[in-house]
Each structure stands twice: as C-alpha cells, then as structure tokens.
Amino acid sequence: MIMQIMKMISRLTEPEKRRQAENRVNPAFRLCVAILTILLCALSKNAVFTGSVIVVLLLRVAFLAPREIANVLGKTVLPVLFSALILLPAALLGQPGTLLTVTMKVFESVLLLALLNHSVSWKDMSEAMGEMHFPQILIMTLDTMIRFLVILGRFMGRVLEAVGLRKVGKDDWKHAGTGGILGVTYLKAQQMEVQTEEAMACRCFEGTYRSRRKRKFGRRDALYLLLAPVILTWFVYTQALM
Secondary structure (H helix, E strand, O other), X not given: OHHHHHHHHHHHHOOOOHHHHHOXXXXXXXXXXXXXXXXXXXXXXXXXXXXXXXXXXXXXXXXXXXHHHHHHHHHHHHHHHHHXXXXXXXXXXXXXXXXXXXXXXXXXXXXXXXXXXXHOOHHHHHHHHHHOOOOHHHHHHHHHHHHHHHHHHHHHHHHHHHHHHOOOOOOOHHHHOHHHHHHHHHHHHHHHHHHHHHHHHHOOOOOOOOOOOOXXXXXXXXXXXXXXXXXXXXXXXXXXXX
C-alpha cells in the first residue's frame, strides 16, 4: 500500500515529452482557470453547470492516448467511490439528489486536477504559483515535500527489492523486516534534510522562488484566458435556470 502511494506521488515529477506542447500556454493561466472552474462547480446549485464541465473534460480526455486515458480516469475512481460511500446514507434517507450532485462535483474536480497534472509538470506548477503570488513558504514546503516523497519512495523500493532478493530458506521477512526498512528510510530522510539545508545555505537561498524563464504573452495565452469569462457567463446562465 505504501509503495503504491509513493509510485502515485512520483508521477508528479516525471519529465514527459507530452507536456512540452501544452506548456506553450502559461501554467499560471491554466491554474487560474482550473481554480475558477472548481470554485464555480462547488458554488453551483444544480447539476447543469457541473455536468457541462464534465462533458467538456471528457471530450478533452478522449483526445489522449489509451494508456493516458486510463491513467487520468484511474485517478478519479477512489475519490468518487469514497464520496459516494460517505453520502450513501443521505440517498437511503430520501435525498438521492445530494449523492448525485456531490459525486459529480468530486468527479469534476479530481478529473480537472488529473488533466492539469497530466499536462503541467510540477516544476512549472511551482513557477505558476510563484507568479500568482502564493506564499513562498507554502511553495517551498509543497515542493520540498513532494520531491522528498518521490526520492524516499524510490529508496524504499530499492530496499524492499534488496530484502526480497536476500530471502533464504523459509523465513518470512515481510513482517520482521518492516521496522528495519522504515528505520532505514527515516535515517535516509534525516540525512536528506541535513544535505538539503546545507545546499540551500551554500546557494544563498533566501526562500524566494524566481522564474527561470520569461514567458511571452501569445495568442494561445489570450485564447486560454477567454475561457474564464465564458465559464463565468455559462455559470450565471445555468444558475438563472432555477
């Protein structure tokens, strides 16, 4: 279970060629539109707006490769099932609309974030949050935490592989070696913490994230920003239908 979580987190920092084409649009604009869409879906009082957003997102997913479609949609299964399980008593008590509406909103939010993660690397996402004037301490904490989890996940995987290769006879190390593996991982985390602190001090890092490249405002950015007023107008229209 732990290794599955680590593998899922490690995908955030994997450099993939498919992200280069979509990164022509400024990641800060993509993040703004995503936050606006999720917020409006949360404020929506009916399922019309949320359903229309889901349709558009599914059309976007349809243009991906089969393996990428499975990867993106696979991330929505557990959150949707969990939300449906939590709201199941409400449906049994005579309010099935609540179950449907909330489940749709969860599916839309997770699907949108999965598409954003699919097209924007974590490095560009950190720069985007810096351009949007997120607190620098928040960006540094998230960036450091995710990268450490990725590295520790890969380190734990190598340790588990080494333990598996050294199994001799009928001894079962699955439970006996768990404490040792976690202990070695904890010591590795402490060592990484000290090395990171020393590296940041040597590089005179004062806690400010600066963009490594200047992005020019182009036609793609302008077209993408037009989505914000379109989404907002459609939201107002759908809410007026009630």
